[in-house]
Amino acid sequence: MSERIFNFSAGPAVLPEPVIKQAQQDIWNIENSGIGIMEHSHRGPVYDKVHEDAIANCRKLANISDDYAILFLQGGASSQFFMVPMAFLGKNQTADYLNTGVWSKKAIKEAKRFGNVHIAGTSEETNFSYIPSAAEITYSDNPAYVHMTSNNTIYGTQWQTEPTIPAGSFLVADTSSDMFSRPIDVSKYGLIYAGAQKNLGPSGVTLVIIRKDLLERANPDVPTMLNYRTHVEKNSLFNTPPAFGIYIMGEIFKYFLGMGGLEGMAKHNQKKAAFIYDALSESDLWQLPARADCRSLMNVCFRTASEELNAQFIKEALAQGMSGLKGHRDVGGMRASIYNAFPPAGCEALGQFIRDFAKKHG
Numbered sequence: 223m224s225e226r227i228f229n230f231s232a233g234p235a236v237l238p239e240p241v242i243k244q245a246q247q248d249i250w251n252i253e254n255s256g257i258g259i260m261e262h263s264h265r266g267p268v269y270d271k272v273h274e275d276a277i278a279n280c281r282k283l284a285n286i287s288d289d290y291a292i293l294f295l296q297g298g299a300s301s302q303f304f305m306v307p308m309a310f311l312g313k314n315q316t317a318d319y320l321n322t323g324v325w326s327k328k329a330i331k332e333a334k335r336f337g338n339v340h341i342a343g344t345s346e347e348t349n350f351s352y353i354p355s356a357a358e359i360t361y362s363d364n365p366a367y368v369h370m371t372s373n374n375t376i377y378g379t380q381w382q383t384e385p386t387i388p389a390g391s392f393l394v395a396d397t398s399s400d401m402f403s404r405p406i407d408v409s410k411y412g413l414i415y416a417g418a419q420k421n422l423g424p425s426g427v428t429l430v431i432i433r434k435d436l437l438e439r440a441n442p443d444v445p446t447m448l449n450y451r452t453h454v455e456k457n458s459l460f461n462t463p464p465a466f467g468i469y470i471m472g473e474i475f476k477y478f479l480g481m482g483g484l485e486g487m488a489k490h491n492q493k494k495a496a497f498i499y500d501a502l503s504e505s506d507l508w509q510l511p512a513r514a515d516c517r518s519l520m521n522v523c524f525r526t527a528s529e530e531l532n533a534q535f536i537k538e539a540l541a542q543g544m545s546g547l548k549g550h551r552d553v554g555g556m557r558a559s560i561y562n563a564f565p566p567a568g569c570e571a572l573g574q575f576i577r578d579f580a581k582k583h584g
């Protein structure tokens with residue numbers, strides 16, 4: 223196949239075209255240095271500029287104050303599942319978790335190794351079809367922190383606003399599947415983390431934003447590489463960083479700024495999702511597992527009542543140049559992942575395909 227197709231993969235996911243084109247050059251020779259980005263010393267001036275620009279543009283995008291450090295770590299979002307409680311959950315303390323899907327459950331499992339976990343809210347009884355409301359959330363007396371998953375990649379649900387948390391606690395968010403898809407008020411959080419490969423870049427780098435004063439309460443007795451303080455003090459350059467991933471992330475931050483920043487990204491993503499949700503609303507053939515008031519702009523989950531028709535949909539869509547539409551096994555049916563870099567034309571094409579398919583089979 224010589225042309226690129228519409229890639230609805232849940233992750234790793236599509237990257238912005240201008241960024242890929244720039245990267246093609248910079249892999250060969252960046253900034254006329256005669257050396258490609260992956261071959262530069264991470265202690266040299268060319269890489270240093272890439273690194274500093276990525277941090278500065280991230281700060282600019284979400285208006286992140288100097289009270290926060292911006293880190294580029296390895297080990298994926300999955301390593302944050304244990305780094306957070308390792309740092310902030312003492313043996314006799316309790317952390318509160320909002321259980322909105324499999325990724326939340328994985329975070330909960332790791333936290334239990336370090337201290338007590340209180341499930342402050344859950345939608346597990348409906349296979350995570352919704353986000354608990356304030357009335358459905360009950361916190362423990364004095365939680366060390368409250369952990370949420372902002373977008374639930376598998377079920378297609380998304381928090382519309384942050385939950386209000388008890389005074390004295392701080393909010394931790396796994397934003398892997400919706401980071402920078404809309405404005406985010408970083409001052410409401412103590413720690414935010416996101417694996418890059420859905421919304422921000424290639425796999426291999428994890429964006430972590432941490433309020434610096436929290437380092438004073440962090441457990442100092444952890445391995446050097448797993449200590450947030452190490453990475454804050456060394457500006458993510460304690461050891462060799464995932465330089466290529468950071469380079470791509472930096473280019474993507476510039477691309478987001480060029481799209482009108484996070485306000486611009488929100489409009490862009492709303493428009494994209496509407497192409498698909500509108501088409502789905504036009505026929506009773508379609509069932510949407512996520513409750514209407516919690517639907518995600520990043521992962522659109524849908525199905526028909528027939529396994530056979532679902533399989534046919536996925537097969538015919540692929541023949542028309544739309545790949546990655548098979549839903550996660552825990553939900554079944556179809557899932558269109560339309561993260562930040564996914565093009566509007568692909569959403570329009572899928573919307574049209576959904577209409578044509580419903581006409582034939584509805």
Ligand SMILES: *Cc1c(COP(=O)(O)O)cnc(C)c1O
Pocket residue numbers: 233297298299300301325371373374375396397398399417418
């Ligand atoms: C994909 C995903 C993860 C896993 O991220 P890794 O970087 O592979 O560890 C965690 N949380 C959410 C919400 C995800 O969508």
